[in-house]
Amino acid sequence: MVNSEPGPAVGPIEAKWPDVRRIAVLRGGGLGDLLFAVPAMAALRGAYPDAEIVLLGTELHRELFAGRPSPVTEVRPLPPYENVHEPAGQPFDEAEQRAWFDALKPVDLAVQLHGGGRNSNPFLRKLEPRYLVGARTPDAAEADRWLPFRYYQHEVLRALEVVGLAGARPVELEPSIVVTDADRAAAAPVLDGLPEPLVVVHPGAGDPRRRWPAERFAEIAAKLAASGRGVVVIGAPDERELVERVAGMAGPPVRPLTSLSMSALVGVLDRCSAFAGNDSGPRHLAAAVGAPTVSVYWMGNVVNAGPLGRSRHRVLISWMSNCPVCGVDCTREDLPRCAHDDSFVATVPVDDVLGELEELLAGR
Incomplete structure (x- = not known):
């Protein structure tokens, strides 16, 4: 039954289920993947205010939510x-999996926000939930209420449409993360001595095809630092080589930061007046804590993961539709990924990115 009450919605808002005390939300993956699910979890909290919401995610997700207000009661890292x-490097252990599922029961409502359901719907069924909602591809097992999975849909809006099937109306359209005093204190030592305004540059991305060339990030970092702005280049420990290369090409006083805790990363992003990067987890976190962003996107990723507004979030789009090496059509979701990692976004000019940064720094 569809809920006929007025209010915002992405797709139908079905009737809420009664007596829902524990909700399990499946969303693995990286930092950006988690953030795309935050508005959906906020909607669930609004619809089921007394329920326990358990996020089935990763240690990274637990680190982000630790010590800060959020819709999530608990994060259970997936086995x-x-x-x-x-x-990588962790074997599958059936006994460990069984113990993990048993420890989570009972679950009243399972919410599948982890793709098209081919593997994730059966995974959640092992929790024996009373109700299951999610997206599904044609070859995936059905949920109690489901919507068809289509690749080209914004991740946040897909998640909101899924939880609408459980009676949850949107309460926010883009992710938001609360910044704490502990975050600000953690960031203070690593930013000590840098002038204001601060610009944060992140040259990485999980998919190398989404990375703007390192030398272009170095060029904008150098120009911003030369104009008196504080500039830091951030990255995870496994991005150290890239971060140090960009900072090295930019030269002093650009500062590389690759050993930040999650709390310090949130604090650094909270301090910045502008963020420059690719379509990446840190970019989405920057926006979630309220930082203005300038981002380089491949056109397909704008559909799935682009910011909705443009007053504080500027997007420079590469319209390349074919692999620059083999020419395969990279917009076709039904074709296998080619073997090449060459950038799809190298066509975006430095002047365009720098121009948008200058506008944001000037408050325009």
Whole structure:
């Protein structure tokens, strides 16, 4: 039954289920993947205010939510599980998996925000939930209420449409993360001595095809630092080589930061007056804490993961539709990924990115 009450919605808002005390939300993946699910979890909190909401995610997700207000009651890191969570070097252990599922029961409502359901719907069924909602591809097992999975849909809006099937109306359209005093204190030492305004540059991205060339990030960092702005280049420990290369090409006083805790990262992003980067987890976190952003996107990723507004979030789009090496059509979701990692976004000019940054720094 569709809820006929007026209010915002992405798709139908079905009737809420009664007596829902524990909700399990499946969303693995990286930092950006988690943030796309935050508005949906906020909607669930609004619809089921007394329920426990358990996020089935990763240690990274637990680190982000630790010590800060959020819609989530608890984060349970996923066990290694084929085609759902496959951390490098960790074997699948059926006994560990059984113990993990048993420890989570009972679950009243399972919410599948982890793709098209081929593997994630059966995974959640092992929790024996009373109700299951999610998206599904044609070859995936059905949920109690489901919507068709289509690749080209914004991740945040898909998640909101899924929770609408459980009676949850949107309360926010873009992710938001609360910044704490502890975050600001953690950031203070690593930013000591840098002038204001601060610009944060992140040259990385999980998919190398989404990375704007390192030398272009170095060029904008150098020009911003030369004009008296504080500039830091951030990245995870596994991005150290890239970060140090960009900072090295830019030259002093550009500062590389690759050993930040999650709390310090949130604090650094909260301090910045503008963020420059690719379509990446840190870019989405920057926006979620309220920082203005300038981002380089491949056109397909704008559909799935682009910011909705443009007053504080500027997007420079590469319209390349074919692999620059082999020419395969990279817009076709039904074709296998080619073997090449060459950038799809190298066509975006430096002057365009720098121009948008200058506008944001000037308050325009």
